[in-house]
Amino acid sequence: MKTIRWALGAAALMLAIPSLGQNVQIDGAGATFPYPIYSKWFSEYNKMHPEVQINYQSIGSGGGIRQLSAQTVFFGATDGPMTAEQQLGAAGRVLHLPTVLGGVVPVYNIPGVDAELKFTGKALAGIILGTIAKWNDPAIAASNPGVNLPASDITVVHRSDGSGTTYIFVDYLAKVSPDFKKTVGVATSVNWPVGLGGKGNEGVSGLVKQTPGSIGYVELIYALQNKIAYGSVQNMAGEFVRASVDSVTAAAAVAAKQMPPDFRVSITNAPGPGVYPISSFTWLLLYESSKDKTKSKVMVDFVKWALTEGQKYARDLGYSPLPESVVLLEMEAVKKIKV
């Protein structure tokens, strides 16, 4: 009896807290890729504003968009911008706000080859499509003079789970290869013509590490943190660029010049020198007009902080910070949110 009374008391207390009018709890859900930096941001923000508690569930971009549309969460997050169809399904106009950037890198395991391989877009697309089946194919050998490539079969390793990483990778391949665009297309999971599926970045890199003659793709952060060697990729300007925090930011800086007003832009295969071509924004999704103005106000304040002060946490966690030019555009855009 005592316990029951105690539990009732505790429950009453918990119910009472929000009604005090100071504490705000905001729930969000979405992409797994930015989860580490989002949780860092939310905890740092909470230190400055103890009354604000922002919860983020990394359930995947698709789930984030669905829950935002159903209004079970206040904000969403995604690695691929919402499609026109998805926007129609939402309960109002949704603002896309780029928060940080990430890159995707090709990782491979070829016995006897230690050199950093250079891939043209065409070669990469051919490998993934299965039309380039041997490592010593002229399409690969041409961009790697002096590297002794074996005549062994290529085993392609891709993500088996739906993923923003896949989205960025196939978005790039579809841009450089009309064939790829026609036969595979762009989505968070696609119908792969060949290869094995590994679950998560760790699944892909595990399979690549174990399978001689294999090639896969992982997030740049994952490759950096786990010290996995990766190849460089030819950009639109014809340079072979190795992915790094800076070469990914460079891709966004180029894109900023032709940024559409809704920020729904793909920056893979961006033009310009020093740009890493398989780069992408990750977006926070907010309704322009929501019922709860207090929450909107808090989120606007949070976004402003994350885009400026908050960017300093990006580099340490392996994300590429936004270029100044994009931040300025976004600061303008958040004014659209009604508070």
Place this chain on the structure above:
Amino acid sequence: MSESPSPRRSVDDRGFRLGTGFFALLVVLLVAGIAFELYRTSRLSIDKFGFNFWRTKVWDPVAGQFGALPFIWGTLYSSLLALLISTPIALGIAIFLSELSPRFLRTPLAFLTELLAAIPSIVYGLWGVFVLVPLVRKFELLTPEWLRRTPLFSGPPVGVGMLSAGLILAVMVIPFTSSVAREVLKAVPSTQREAAYALGATRWEAIQAALRFGRTGIIGAVMLGLGRAIGETMAVTMVIGNNPQVSASLFAPQYTMAAVIANEFTEASSDLYLNALVEIGLVLFVITLVINALSRLLIWSVNRKVTVKVSRPVPFTDARKAA
């Protein structure tokens, strides 16, 4: 028993019956509820693809084309393969533990086999990725070229694939089958064995008699293993290669129903895609139901045969020949 129960007792009995009956009904409602909900949330896909969903091979989220055949194939193939490997081993363990093992070994061995059941499937998956898959790859590389040309062993020797999935499932299923089979053998009345020995049966023949006596329970044990194999997700997806194709090859990477749901559910953004994934769940549900019904049928037909045989007074050795 013949005494009429006091009114108090009869009220208690009725209450007890109602209470337990309610719980039993709850299970039925739950199953019906799951079936209905699966149907309701997969309507889009059911309406669009109809029966083609069961027999087409293309799974293309970009084009919105969904066919479940590779997943159905992969689930049935991997589960039956696991059953084929695990059943003899599990029965061997059960027979050894219940009939042959020295007493001091019995408890620790039984404990160890049952411990296998307590290992989380993600741990099996990791073990599969780091230990089993490299071993399978070595084995695949050793396979002679002429054998590799047969459909059963074709495909690249990458280690991950149907064989790895079947093996890991077999290891996961063994403790379930063996511990139930052991209990079944334990429950065989000792008079059965004594009767066999009295008729001059050897030890092996006495064990056979015990196995025949407990066959219903042993089939049940195997079916329990099958149920476990069909639904297993995590460990399988880590070693099967996750490539939706219908291939007879043990070396080919394939895919299962449970694995594709787990892999693709979170990022399924279009309604049709989500509905197709839920329909896979519905298909899995139906297949499980059918398999359960078949196993009931099997048990029922086996039981019928046994009663016929027992009713005929024949000497033990003749009965064995007839079987």
